[in-house]
Amino acid sequence: MTRLDIFINRMVSQRACLDHAIAATAQLPGPVFELGLGNGRTYHHIAHHVTGRDVFVFERAVASHPDSTPPEGQLILGDVRDTLPEALTRFGPTVSLIHADLGGHSLEKNDAFARMISPLVEPLLAPGGLMVSSDRMYFDALEEQPLPDDAVPGRVFIYKK
Ligand SMILES: C[S@@+](CC[C@H](N)C(=O)[O-])C[C@H]1O[C@@H](n2cnc3c(N)ncnc32)[C@H](O)[C@@H]1O
Structure with a gap:
């Protein structure tokens, strides 16, 4: 390949x-979190398709396409190791959908980082909430879900609270 x-x-x-x-989360009222803005492609897709829920983006350094840059009030700047615990204080366990695409080229580093942030992500989800991640996560209580037909196993993971 x-x-x-x-x-x-x-x-x-x-x-x-x-x-x-x-x-699948459209009936949940809580916000949607995008972890890792990057070029902003997935943020643009989420912002286009999510209705009736706020979308917050977590990023340490914004370098996105101008069309895909979130408004200031919806951008949470900083390292997710700091901003996710702060978000738990601010939002509690209310988040309906979390998408994470934080990795770089090293699969080993991505895996270590996913292990580190799993306990920071897990308490943020509302009951019934979903996490979509580019890396396998290491959760205590969230259940891995089957992928939709078009997805390629191993390239993305879905977890449910
Ligand atoms: C692969 S890119 C995201 C691409 C995005 N999904 C898209 O469609 O354009 C990963 C992003 O995660 C951010 N990132 C990586 N580690 C981070 C951390 N510890 N805290 C905050 N942002 C981080 C990087 O700055 C980078 O912008």
């Missing part, structure tokens, strides 16, 4: 899982 194949599989899987998770 080439890097292009892997990239395409990741993009197709992200879109399939986000579309599935946005629809």
Whole structure:
């Protein structure tokens, strides 16, 4: 499999899982969190398709496409290791959907980081809430969910509270 194949599989899987998770959580009132803005492609997709819920974006350094930059009040700047605990104080366990795409090129580093932030993410979800992640997460009580048909196993993961 080439890097292009892997990239395409990741993009197709992200879109399939986000579309599935946005629809599956539509009845929950709590906010949606995007962890890792990057270029802003997945944020743009989420902001376009989520209605009636606030979308907050967590990013340490904004470098997104101008069309995909969240408004100031919806941007939570800083390292997620600091901002996720702060968000728990602010929002409590109310979040309907969390999407995380925080990784870089090293699978080993991505896995270590996913282990580190799993306990920071888990308490934020509302009952019935979903997390869509580009990396396998290490949760105590959230259950891994089957992927929608278009997603490629191993490229994205879905968890439910
Ligand atoms: C792969 S990019 C996200 C791409 C995005 N999903 C898109 O569609 O354009 C990862 C982003 O996560 C951010 N990030 C990585 N580690 C972080 C951390 N500890 N705290 C906050 N942001 C972080 C990086 O700055 C980068 O912008």
